[in-house]
Amino acid sequence: MSYKIKSRIWIESKNKVFLGEGRVQLLKAIDETGSLSKAAKSLNISYKKAWGLIDSVNKSAKQPVTINSIGGKGGGGAELTDYGKTLVNAFDNINKNCWEFLDTQLEKIKDL
Amino acid sequence: MSYKIKSRIWIESKNKVFLGEGRVQLLKAIDETGSLSKAAKSLNISYKKAWGLIDSVNKSAKQPVTINSIGGKGGGGAELTDYGKTLVNAFDNINKNCWEFLDTQLEKIKDL
């Protein structure tokens, strides 16, 4: 029975949360489904919460992270921009590196 | 206007939270004040919450982390064991290292 080190990391911009694990998960789901409502369903979160999250992301981002369209073919949709994909990849990379780093730190407590 | 990377880490044992930043803060306050109720006051949390936290810590720890006494001189009190001090130091060290590590990762997003 050994210990595990868990972590949550997030990026802040102007002292407000910009990107975290939940937001990145949502951005990935938007990329996969092409729609904010479908992405919310796939993550079992309410549309309202999902909308608030990407609204917040887009408002504090330097460039658009998603492009949301109302009406038209299929009623509209949402897509991840290239900039959004870059951010998602960068966050995932940092997060994965953090996990690996913390695994090395486990040595310090495994015998306590 | 640059980004900041924030983090919260915690240690789990048997899939339950064992030590996190809040618990470590509380353990430090117990060490400083000699009492659980005083420690709770100093952190502006309720006694109930504080009691639940250290009860949880002690229940999942391999050795006692605090020793709580009821009655007697001063009504009783709580003190951090040597084992508890070791845990607090180990957690603080890992947490600090994590912050430093994440600072190095900032480079990857600072131009995004």
Added chain:
DNA sequence: ATCCGTTATATTTGTATGGATATAACGAAA
């Protein structure tokens, strides 16, 4: 012109976490 499924938004409802409060048990000291 109508329909459709989506984004966008407000309002109401539900829930879970912590706070406030009350009280018992305890044991050394006076």
Added chain:
DNA sequence: TTTCGTTATATCCATACAAATATAACGGAT
């Protein structure tokens, strides 16, 4: 044996956050 301040515990209450619901706006396709 009474006092004292603490730990331990239960119960009730408040408040913040998310869920559920409702509805408007939109624009391409039919």
